[in-house]
Amino acid sequence: MTRHPIADWRLHTQHLTGPPAATEADVVGDLLGVQAENHAQASWAVGSRARSATSSSFAAAFDAGTILRTHVLRSTWHFVRPDDIRWLLDLTGPRIRPAFRTQLRALDRDAAALDRATGIVVDAIAQDGPLTRARLGDRLRDHGSAVDGQRLMLIAAHAELAGLICSGPLADDAHTYALLADRAPHARRLERPEALAEIALRYFRGHGPATERDLAYWATLTLGDVRAGLAMVADQLESFELDGRTFWSGTPKPRRRARPRAHLLQIFDEYYRGYQDSRSLMDVDGLTDGGREPSTGMVLLDGQYAGKLRRTVNRSTVAFDLDLGRPITDDERTDLDTEAARYGRFLGLESRVRRR
Numbered sequence: 001m002t003r004h005p006i007a008d009w010r011l012h013t014q015h016l017t018g019p020p021a022a023t024e025a026d027v028v029g030d031l032l033g034v035q036a037e038n039h040a041q042a043s044w045a046v047g048s049r050a051r052s053a054t055s056s057s058f059a060a061a062f063d064a065g066t067i068l069r070t071h072v073l074r075s076t077w078h079f080v081r082p083d084d085i086r087w088l089l090d091l092t093g094p095r096i097r098p099a100f101r102t103q104l105r106a107l108d109r110d111a112a113a114l115d116r117a118t119g120i121v122v123d124a125i126a127q128d129g130p131l132t133r134a135r136l137g138d139r140l141r142d143h144g145s146a147v148d149g150q151r152l153m154l155i156a157a158h159a160e161l162a163g164l165i166c167s168g169p170l171a172d173d174a175h176t177y178a179l180l181a182d183r184a185p186h187a188r189r190l191e192r193p194e195a196l197a198e199i200a201l202r203y204f205r206g207h208g209p210a211t212e213r214d215l216a217y218w219a220t221l222t223l224g225d226v227r228a229g230l231a232m233v234a235d236q237l238e239s240f241e242l243d244g245r246t247f248w249s250g251t252p253k254p255r256r257r258a259r260p261r262a263h264l265l266q267i268f269d270e271y272y273r274g275y276q277d278s279r280s281l282m283d284v285d286g287l288t289d290g291g292r293e294p295s296t297g298m299v300l301l302d303g304q305y306a307g308k309l310r311r312t313v314n315r316s317t318v319a320f321d322l323d324l325g326r327p328i329t330d331d332e333r334t335d336l337d338t339e340a341a342r343y344g345r346f347l348g349l350e351s352r353v354r355r356r
Helices: 003-013 024-031 039-047 055-064 082-106 111-128 133-142 149-161 192-207 212-219 223-236 330-347
Strands: 068-071 077-080 165-167 176-179 238-242 245-249 262-265 297-301 304-313 317-324 350-355
Touching: 003 192, 003 245, 024 039, 024 055, 024 192, 039 055, 039 330, 068 082, 068 149, 077 082, 082 111, 082 149, 082 192, 111 133, 111 149, 111 165, 111 176, 133 149, 149 165, 149 176, 192 212, 192 223, 192 245, 212 223, 212 245, 262 304, 262 330, 297 330, 317 330, 330 350
Parallel strands: 317 350
Antiparallel strands: 068 077, 068 165, 165 176, 238 245, 262 297, 297 304, 304 317
């Protein structure tokens, strides 16, 4: 096994090549979690992996609650399935919450004030239904609680990590918060050993080949926890050694490279953000500017980083500005144009590609 085939394998595992997932919700379930702080671009992270997906079909799934958005896995938003949201919060929340509490203490909000603010938020949603962050801010101010944008975000994140609220349907393109009990009434709860086994199996099935350190980063777990979970499911995975590391996968290696060969992805896509220990396998030629993290989107060719991407959307078109890090062939140029057109169809817009 060498580095390039691992990248191809990951493309296949993540539904970026080969058969797409049947629905947007299936994508999220197969990957277990999809980083989602930039909602508009994260919708493409899901839609690019699903059969016949459009921004409208993704919005319908999100509003219907078959895909939920909350702070989980790491200290940022992720899309997750309703069935998975509670056990993932139970497992990963305790290691994430202290960071938010520390930030709130720095803003002069003590534990009692936080509990009071959280209660106001939950009661407001229980009374009025899903509310935007601005409306929640109004309710807190009505109760004499001084809040600004950062405090309000941290209070809402704390309530999300406590399993009290999560995403509601969009309201005029604004995010709302709803009671998690209403959006995921049948969510599973798992005992900790079972949860560690589940997250190990699901991560390596949805992201493999990957290392135990990749999973520890992805889910904010200790290596001890990862190894405990892995020990319970190792017989359901395959493994191999490369560069002194053990890689695990729960999906068979693809027999041949499948199309599409080109991908235009945002920087928070799971193909990039789903790894840390072995992230460099998507850039074996070292094109990411001396090892620094790309600050914009990514151009991928055959699973390898090939340059930066900037997306500009207007009323009728979506323009893709590609800053390529290497010369490309005529076939690669065609593949990039084809991928841009696919992205445009997802958005319901005509695509334009500019290269330099």
